[in-house]
Amino acid sequence: MERTHSLTSFSDDELLRRLSDLLGQSRREEADLVAHIGEVDSRRLYARQASPSMFAYCTEVLHLSEAEAYLRIAAARASREHPLLLTMLADGRLHLTAIAKLAPHLTPENREALLKRAVHRSRREIEALVAELLPRPDAPAVMRKLPDPRAGMTSPALPLGPDAAKPPSRGLRPEEAAAVDRQLRPDGVAAAAVEVGRPAPGVRPASLRVRPAVVESLAPSRYKVQFTASAELHDKLERLRALMRSSVPDGDLATIVEQAVTEKLQRLEARRFAQTEAPRKTLAQSKTSPMTRQIPAAVKRAVYERDEGRCRYVDDQGRRCTARQGLEFHHRRPFGLGGDHSVANVSLACRCHNVYLAEVDYGRQAMARHRRPGTRPSEPTPSPSP
Numbered sequence: 001m002e003r004t005h006s007l008t009s010f011s012d013d014e015l016l017r018r019l020s021d022l023l024g025q026s027r028r029e030e031a032d033l034v035a036h037i038g039e040v041d042s043r044r045l046y047a048r049q050a051s052p053s054m055f056a057y058c059t060e061v062l063h064l065s066e067a068e069a070y071l072r073i074a075a076a077r078a079s080r081e082h083p084l085l086l087t088m089l090a091d092g093r094l095h096l097t098a099i100a101k102l103a104p105h106l107t108p109e110n111r112e113a114l115l116k117r118a119v120h121r122s123r124r125e126i127e128a129l130v131a132e133l134l135p136r137p138d139a140p141a142v143m144r145k146l147p148d149p150r151a152g153m154t155s156p157a158l159p160l161g162p163d164a165a166k167p168p169s170r171g172l173r174p175e176e177a178a179a180v181d182r183q184l185r186p187d188g189v190a191a192a193a194v195e196v197g198r199p200a201p202g203v204r205p206a207s208l209r210v211r212p213a214v215v216e217s218l219a220p221s222r223y224k225v226q227f228t229a230s231a232e233l234h235d236k237l238e239r240l241r242a243l244m245r246s247s248v249p250d251g252d253l254a255t256i257v258e259q260a261v262t263e264k265l266q267r268l269e270a271r272r273f274a275q276t277e278a279p280r281k282t283l284a285q286s287k288t289s290p291m292t293r294q295i296p297a298a299v300k301r302a303v304y305e306r307d308e309g310r311c312r313y314v315d316d317q318g319r320r321c322t323a324r325q326g327l328e329f330h331h332r333r334p335f336g337l338g339g340d341h342s343v344a345n346v347s348l349a350c351r352c353h354n355v356y357l358a359e360v361d362y363g364r365q366a367m368a369r370h371r372r373p374g375t376r377p378s379e380p381t382p383s384p385s386p
Helices: 002-007 012-043 045-049 054-061 066-081 084-090 096-105 111-118 123-133 174-184 231-243 253-273 297-306 351-362 364-370
Strands: 143-145 194-197 214-219 222-230 327-331 346-350
Touching: 012 045, 012 054, 012 066, 012 084, 045 054, 054 066, 066 084, 066 096, 084 096, 084 111, 096 111, 096 123, 111 123, 123 214, 222 231, 231 253, 253 297, 297 346, 327 351, 346 351, 351 364
Parallel strands: 143 194, 194 222
Antiparallel strands: 214 222, 327 346
């Protein structure tokens, strides 16, 4: 409690600076920890601690989780062959997951170029990079029925191929690799694109185990998408497949879903951002004076195109917000203070930055009075320049 209370005395700028400093210190200590694990592993000192392997020592003696142990062991072993990994881990250019996923593919010949491309990449971006190095064939389009939930069974995972079936364990025993594989790989990865399940009688759907959707890179510009569908969605897909036989004779599920999503996307973008191939009015014909809150459709189209469908907020370090979801139209000079609907005065903003900029314009207390109960205020952010 005292620790939390002491943080409230810091200003926004000081709190952000301290957080950045602590993160840098944590990364340096993480690299040092990985180096120590590598040396203990190399000397096989885990044997003195009644552990049959380094993985067992990390989980049973150091009390790391299975995933934490695997990531650090993988990074430690890879860094002995590629010392640059520790440097990049310490300065934040690479995270542990990136090192673990890249390690099996690093060679003295490709490491410089590969690690350069991996700098500051997310886990999903690293997986796409690995898929480019080692492309896999397309997953078959399959719809299959899941076992009855009352039987307490789970759908067996189908192998994706010899390369995909092996975790990048590099020396872990099979049972250890299997344990961490469950932590690092999406749950229930299978060759099926859609799995169909129907709730058992008397069992509410919310009480069933829900497996998250999986989006996995197979090769450059090729992805496997997998999710569990309801029986109703399965029936709709079958009806849609039948209706589209003339345009999709082979009934390819991916093609059918893509066309359906494209049509839905066009309707939503037309409604939200006025995206249309046949606009009623041009920008020159639109009135942008602040007579009404309604932003002209032509202005919406121009702003959406200029901002490339992305939040336009830029902080004082020149970093632009990456959000592409929940976008709203923001007036740089607020409408309530006389701002017009011109393209220069309107920009796209995510919900977080739209609220934050409103707090900058009107003040937090004023916005708090208008905020709906249960909603959270925006987080402190550096000075705005949308």
